[in-house]
Amino acid sequence: MSARDNILQRLRAAPQGTPPLPPDVRAFHLACKAGAPVSTRAARIELFCEKMAFWHGEVVRVTRETWPQKLAQLCAAKGVRSLLHGESYAAALTGAGIGGLKPYDRPVEEWKQELFEDTDASLTSTRGGIAETGTLIIWPDANEPRLMSLVPPVHFALLDAGQIYDTLFAAIVEQDWRGNLPTNALLVSGPSKTADIQVTLAYGAHGPKELIVLLLVDEEELP
Secondary structure, eight states: OEEEHHHHHHHHHSOOOOOOOOOOHHHHHHHHHTTTTOOHHHHHHHHHHHHHHHTOOOEEEOOTTTTHHHHHHHHHHHTTEEEOOOOOHHHHHHHOOOOEEEOSSSSSSGGGHHHHHSEEEEEEEOEEEEEETTTEEEEEOOSSGGGGTTSSSSEEEEEGGEEEESSHEHHHHHHHHHHOOSOOOOEOSOOEEOOTTOOHHHHHHHOOSEEEEEEOOGGGGOO
């Protein structure tokens, strides 16, 4: 009998114990929440901004009425000549006078070189944010494919302050991910980064070098 067969035989002959109970994740998070300060919208916003800054992401507070104009200013300041976007934002972006607009309106195979070599920035929506880690929740679909938040050097993301959750678990529960989880859910904390080369942190190696979150807040929440 080989050593492998001997090990397998002993494992099969071992007495069968009671299977361990699965962890009660909901009870764990409820216990953590019970010992934490009461969560407020203002506290979630502040913590999200703090954590996003830690990951070298930028948060700009805007209102629903002013975000296109602020985006136009940011594009001008960063020298953005072309902006990739979903068609749902076309009217707002055109109205703000942003030049070089590129609606994502055809298969990637038809303009791959232009997307990868001649697109400065992109604008995407978000599903929400996580205050605990300063993370964006993005659910790509046919109108806003994954490459929109991955390929251009600058990524602008619209985030509703009312959709910032304390934790990932809170987002999963409150948005009922169990019932409608997409095939590709993204968690993005800051711009792309890696330390694979000589253990030196580098940005933009596998995605955008800059992440700018346009945080939609109420007028009284502006700085």
